[in-house]
Amino acid sequence: MPGCVIHGQGDLRVDRLPVPEPGPGQALIAVRYGGVCGSDLHYWRHGGVGDFRLREPMLLGHEVVGTILAYGSPDTSGPAVGTAVAVHPATPCGSCPECAAGRRNVCRDTRYLGSAARFPHVQGGFAAQVVVPIEQLRPLPVGLGLRRAALAEPLSVALHAVRRAGEVSGRHVLVTGAGPIGCLVVAAAKAAGAARVTVTDLLPTALEYARVAGADTVVRADDPADAGWPSETDEVDVAVEASGVAAGLDTCLRLVRRGGVVVQLGMLPPGPSPFAGNLVVSREIELRGAFRFDTEFDEALRLLAAEPAFDGLVSAVVPVTDAEAAFALAADRSRSCKVLLDFGA
Incomplete structure (x- = not known):
């Protein structure tokens, strides 16, 4: 399957990756859209974002939506196979002082899709199929399509x-x-x-x-x-x-x-x-x-479902096979706002 991997500063590739297998408590998601974020652009252009530097190849992407393909075990409780979902990209540790204080967005041991903040890096969601913990799945509200739902992470x-x-x-x-x-x-x-x-x-x-x-x-x-x-x-x-x-x-x-x-x-x-x-x-x-978010993700989905005007902020949808062109477009703010990669093909 295709995956959008950053190998170093200026070295963005669409690699052929093995299809992952979900384990217990995990779901396999067919990704439809992935939003190109400013942090993705920083990894591409500068080899890092802020103080987080690339130390190994990393699958980019944390703004992803798609449909559930399968679960890792038949007795897993979660939305039905085929349900359209958005993926919350953060997995806080749940045990540090910040998590205990209700500030999970600044968890000192969190895992965040497509982030070089820790090593080994947390691989992202810019692939045709990804495995995520079921706790990170959010079924889309009625009336919210996958294209607009791809804005859920940045809106959060x-x-x-x-x-x-x-x-x-x-x-x-x-x-x-x-x-x-x-x-x-x-x-x-x-x-x-x-x-x-x-x-x-x-x-x-x-x-x-x-x-x-x-x-x-x-x-x-x-x-x-x-x-x-x-x-x-x-x-x-x-x-x-x-x-x-x-x-x-x-x-x-x-x-x-x-x-x-x-x-x-x-x-x-x-x-x-x-x-x-x-x-x-x-x-x-x-x-x-202000750093990332926590429960705002669910609020973002409700707001997106209620307001079609958000569609106007999606300036382009580009096939993942043209990922470098999509990144170049997203980096050119004179021509774009939010650019989405399309994994549907």
């Missing part, structure tokens, strides 16, 4: 970031970065009752996708004269940094009101990152991190 990330921000209902939210995650933060903030969402980015195409997601105001990040910038009479209550660059964090800190909240969601480059730390002190700004 966005929902968690908005939850980390605290109360956003009736408030003005700033999002820096209008990539797929930033656009989904817009949708998550609006779903949480935000009165206004302003989005900044360098690219006009990205800002148009932000409008599709529900942004009220879009601003060119490189145009200080843009009339859409927040002002002293139009303060930002909450800012979510979704670009993964230090300049975005600086914008958030300078535009959020005194006593406001800034959520750092984008993964910054490895090593120290400069930021306006004195503003955190003098304005008592709360700077919070």
